[in-house]
Amino acid sequence: MTGITIIGTGNMGRAIGARAVAAGSRIQILDRDPDKARELADQLGGDILTGTLGDTPDGDIVVLALPFEAAKEVVSSYGDALSGRTVVDITNPVDLSTFDSLVVPPDTSAAETIAGLAPAGVSVVKAFNTTFAATLTEGRVAGQPLDVLIAGDSADAKKAVADLATAMGLHPVDVGPLRRARELEGFQFLMMTLQADPARRDFNWNTGLKILTPA
Amino acid sequence: MTGITIIGTGNMGRAIGARAVAAGSRIQILDRDPDKARELADQLGGDILTGTLGDTPDGDIVVLALPFEAAKEVVSSYGDALSGRTVVDITNPVDLSTFDSLVVPPDTSAAETIAGLAPAGVSVVKAFNTTFAATLTEGRVAGQPLDVLIAGDSADAKKAVADLATAMGLHPVDVGPLRRARELEGFQFLMMTLQADPARRDFNWNTGLKILTPA
Numbered sequence: 129m130t131g132i133t134i135i136g137t138g139n140m141g142r143a144i145g146a147r148a149v150a151a152g153s154r155i156q157i158l159d160r161d162p163d164k165a166r167e168l169a170d171q172l173g174g175d176i177l178t179g180t181l182g183d184t185p186d187g188d189i190v191v192l193a194l195p196f197e198a199a200k201e202v203v204s205s206y207g208d209a210l211s212g213r214t215v216v217d218i219t220n221p222v223d224l225s226t227f228d229s230l231v232v233p234p235d236t237s238a239a240e241t242i243a244g245l246a247p248a249g250v251s252v253v254k255a256f257n258t259t260f261a262a263t264l265t266e267g268r269v270a271g272q273p274l275d276v277l278i279a280g281d282s283a284d285a286k287k288a289v290a291d292l293a294t295a296m297g298l299h300p301v302d303v304g305p306l307r308r309a310r311e312l313e314g315f316q317f318l319m320m321t322l323q324a325d326p327a328r329r330d331f332n333w334n335t336g337l338k339i340l341t342p343a
Numbered sequence: 344m345t346g347i348t349i350i351g352t353g354n355m356g357r358a359i360g361a362r363a364v365a366a367g368s369r370i371q372i373l374d375r376d377p378d379k380a381r382e383l384a385d386q387l388g389g390d391i392l393t394g395t396l397g398d399t400p401d402g403d404i405v406v407l408a409l410p411f412e413a414a415k416e417v418v419s420s421y422g423d424a425l426s427g428r429t430v431v432d433i434t435n436p437v438d439l440s441t442f443d444s445l446v447v448p449p450d451t452s453a454a455e456t457i458a459g460l461a462p463a464g465v466s467v468v469k470a471f472n473t474t475f476a477a478t479l480t481e482g483r484v485a486g487q488p489l490d491v492l493i494a495g496d497s498a499d500a501k502k503a504v505a506d507l508a509t510a511m512g513l514h515p516v517d518v519g520p521l522r523r524a525r526e527l528e529g530f531q532f533l534m535m536t537l538q539a540d541p542a543r544r545d546f547n548w549n550t551g552l553k554i555l556t557p558a
Contacts, residue, residue, distance in 0.1 A: 269556070270558050303533055303536070303537060304540075308533055308536070310529065314525065318530075321518070321519055321523070322518060325519075327517065336554075338553045340485040340487060341485065343486065
């Protein structure tokens with residue numbers, strides 16, 4: 129099992145941590161506040177390494193469980209310390225001032241922006257941006273394992289993330305090169321607008337997107 | 344039940360026709376070749392009106408079951424004859440020369456382009472672009488009714504399409520204003536790339552996109 133470093137202790141860090149515990153992964157949690165990392169590790173249970181943002185990542189897979197702006201800063205500040213690792217971008221760069229578009233121009237994506245900040249030798253993979261924290265913590269919705277849509281330019285890096293998702297009890301789907309993150313981010317933005325829609329109280333940040341096939 | 348006019352006799356015209364028959368809708372099928380319209384009507388069964396492209400649409404809901412370029416031409420040539428009707432754009436304006444992007448600029452959509460060609464008094468609704476013909480013909484996938492994601496700027500027009508989808512045994516989801524067609528078209532483009540992926544032979548143009556909620 130590949131080790132995973134989770135940077136960030138918010139809802140998504142917690143949800144990915146819960147799945148990683150279920151997968152039996154070697155886990156490290158880093159946060160700007162090391163006490164928050166320790167607190168989350170204790171809540172998740174198991175033998176989890178913790179530390180402070182800036183510590184050398186233990187995992188081959190580093191999940192940036194952070195908002196877009198923070199994810200950019202962390203990749204820039206880590207720089208070469210990420211070399212050889214697979215960095216997972218989970219962000220949805222929604223313009224929260226309008227909730228009507230993304231903050232990235234339409235000819236790029238958060239994932240491509242983050243990849244542009246990463247040093248050579250780092251493979252950036254888009255994943256877990258279409259899974260809300262609550263459903264991801266459960267791993268299933270309506271009796272179905274959650275789909276994890278994965279975009280990236282390195283087949284090896286995508287396979288590592290797909291294998292991790294499988295070990296987490298989820299269903300990985302390789303959706304193509306990293307630029308497909310544009311469509312993943314665009315569609316999840318649409319999904320987010322529905323969660324906040326008073327007409328859809330059945331959604332309420334609990335939906336799971338599934339690509340179903342005939343039985 | 345609102346009457347529906349289907350313009351076009353391809354796979355999607357056939358699939359929407361099959362669902363409309365199941366719904367017990369009043370149906371009219373128009374095609375450039377009226378023999379094709381009659382042939383499809385006979386195959387679908389029931390009491391279906393047919394005619395030639397250019398005939399006055401019988402239905403309050405007019406579905407453009409056509410490729411994007413043809414849909415634009417039809418809206419332009421019908422002009423005021425569409426007034427008072429709800430026009431449903433189902434297109435996915437994929438750049439087939441690259442299969443890597445859409446032919447519409449990212450700050451608009453096929454649906455908005457078509458709306459821009461329609462005369463005043465026509466409500467354009469995006470719907471059925473995320474349902475592949477094979478699964479739509481069945482109406483269900485993996486035991487679930489298909490989601491029909493609906494975008495539009497007229498609440499009344501969206502409700503008419505949603506009511507039709509419900510009568511068809513499908514599950515309508517209002518995803519917001521017509522500009523959300525950008526995200527619907529972008530994501531369905533991604534879905535289309537997966538159908539053509541030899542690594543996903545289980546997909547094979549038979550997938551159904553579902554927004555699942557906890558049971």
